Amino acid sequence: MNRAASHVKTIAKRELSSYFASPVAYVFLVIFLLLNGFFTFTAGQFFERGEASLAAFFGWHPWLYLVLVPAVGMRLWSEERRSGTLELLLTLPISPWEAILGKFLASWIFLALALALTFPVVITVNWLGEPDNGQILAGYFGSLMLAGVYLAITCMTSALTRNQVIAFILSVAACLFLILAGFNPVTDLFTRWASPAVVETIAAFSVVTHYDGFQKGVIDSRDLLFFASVIGFALFATAVILRNRRSA
Amino acid sequence: MIRIENLTKSFGAKNAVDNVSFSVERGEVLGFLGPNGAGKSTTMRMITGFLPPTAGSVSVGGFDVVEAPLEAKRLIGYLPESAPSYPDMSVRGFLAFAAEMRGLHGDAGKRAVARVVDLCFLSSVLHQSIDTLSKGYRHRTCLAQALIHDPEVLVLDEPTDGLDPNQKHEVRNLIRDMGRSKAVIFSTHILEEVDAACTRAIIIDRGRIVANGTPAELRAKSEIAGAITLQLAGAPDAAAKLAALPCARKVETLGAQLRAYPKDAAAAAELARSVIELVSREGWKLEALHTEEGQLDEVFRRITLPDTVKR
Known part of the structure; x- marks a missing residue:
């Protein structure tokens, strides 16, 4: 077990440092923060709302992550396949799980770092008024879980192909489905031919429904379980895809 | 292992x-x-x-x-x-x-x-x-x-x-x-x-x-393995006489050199002996003589198909 943890750590460390070895990390961080600022203060009408909360900030995250998280995760496996390093990685005396987990965690930590750098918005809202900081903390936690869900899906699509662009498009499509599943225009589409139970089930897959709970300051175990199981499922699918590949 | x-x-x-x-x-x-x-x-x-x-x-x-x-x-x-x-x-x-x-x-x-x-x-x-x-x-x-x-x-x-x-x-x-x-x-x-x-x-x-x-x-396994290559001064009838040896399959002329191929792999040593006996009996002036070891690339070409051939 100790050995496995050490492998996961070594892989995560390598992966994380490779983000910072190229301009990718810096470009991402700058764009992420700029877009967050734009959505919160301009599109989200932070000031016009006249309330001491970060609803304007968190409300945009499902959409912001839709593009940015796949951009962070698309290279995870595609790049290993394209450059042939997958062959090195999978012939090391480690279980594929250790590699999958190490890579996933590295990207998740990177996203957590990006999210942590939005701290000025917390300071701002605390300076202007008296927000419920517990709610803000729950919001951050939910946002991180949401990023984890998108990231796990990107891991899965990235394992499918050696082409990063394909991995990106597939994961955006999959994540978009998870957002839209709960939206009325989409559920209405299904009600035409599916039974209400099926529609209900599809709607329950919407990340937005589960994400909203966190933004209200409620950490519901059902929401948590939903996020954790989507992450678990996507990473499991990654392992299956990697096992069944024919070549690098 | x-x-x-x-x-x-x-x-x-x-x-x-x-x-x-x-x-x-x-x-x-x-x-x-x-x-x-x-x-x-x-x-x-x-x-x-x-x-x-x-x-x-x-x-x-x-x-x-x-x-x-x-x-x-x-x-x-x-x-x-x-x-x-x-x-x-x-x-x-x-x-x-x-x-x-x-x-x-x-x-x-x-x-x-x-x-x-x-x-x-x-x-x-x-x-x-x-x-x-x-x-x-x-x-x-x-x-x-x-x-x-x-x-x-x-x-x-x-x-x-x-x-x-x-x-x-x-x-x-x-x-x-x-x-x-x-x-x-x-x-x-x-x-x-x-x-x-x-x-x-x-x-x-x-x-x-x-x-x-x-x-x-x-x-x-090479075709050339065990062949005797020799260079003689004069001796215009050497090729015919070498070819007449019972253990030789064929004789090739390569410029100034002659190459005698053994009948089969087992005949290689016998061929070497007979060639030397022949040279001394005929009183040919020998300038060079060696036994071919065989060439891997020839073996390789013979037993594998080039990838330009349709499979």
Whole structure:
């Protein structure tokens, strides 16, 4: 077990440092923060709302992550396949799980770092008024879980192909489905031919429904379980895809 | 150390590797030869556990690669075909990563890195990022990664590909030295490497083993093996008289030289004796004489199909 943890750590460390070895990390961080600022203060009408909360900030995250998280995760496996390093990685005396987990965690930590750098918005809202900081903390936690869900899906699509662009498009499509599943225009589409139970089930897959709970300051175990199981499922699918590949 | 039994890998209807069996013991360097697409890399990928076999088994050091992959992989050092590495890392960073993944932490890791850097002549590029290196250095960096844990089994897929002649020479010597204490299998299509480094060679074609033996045994399969080449001053009737020898199959004139081929492999020694007797009996002035050893490339061409031929 100790050995496995050490492998996961070594892989995560390598992966994380490779983000910072190229301009990718810096470009991402700058764009992420700029877009967050734009959505919160301009599109989200932070000031016009006249309330001491970060609803304007968190409300945009499902959409912001839709593009940015796949951009962070698309290279995870595609790049290993394209450059042939997958062959090195999978012939090391480690279980594929250790590699999958190490890579996933590295990207998740990177996203957590990006999210942590939005701290000025917390300071701002605390300076202007008296927000419920517990709610803000729950919001951050939910946002991180949401990023984890998108990231796990990107891991899965990235394992499918050696082409990063394909991995990106597939994961955006999959994540978009998870957002839209709960939206009325989409559920209405299904009600035409599916039974209400099926529609209900599809709607329950919407990340937005589960994400909203966190933004209200409620950490519901059902929401948590939903996020954790989507992450678990996507990473499991990654392992299956990697096992069944024919070549690098 | 490496035991391969009835190994088969099919991709769809095509058998990339077809019922291959062989073994490599400690102290052996096995050269794995074959045209492009013959199944060399696929076989090596199954040995290292990267691809699961369709049928048959591979065991390394007594551990089945499918059933006990971690134990088997621990014994193996592997250089994949294109010598991949992480381009954004430095040579030192990459080797330190490899060492850590092999359970060599702290001082043990540093010592292991220093050892392979020395062995693969990487000290001048130690701090350079891998994507700035020339192909030869990149190749040796990946080779160093394969040696980092001083493995008992080395699987090297075209270890000299893309190296200059000096580097090729160094790597061959390295392989030969490693072979004294390890089980080594390496693939190549450079036939002189077989003589330079191998104790045994296998030729594989379209997924099947078509020849297996020491380099000398393989050479003996050559048409030219055992032929006597001689150069005489004068003696215009020599060709006819040589051809009349009972143990000679045919005589060829190559410029000033004559070459007599033995009737079959067993007749080679007899042919040599008869030719010398004939020369002294006839009183020919002999200027040069030698026995041909046989040529690996001729054997190779004869028993494998070029990949330009439709399969």
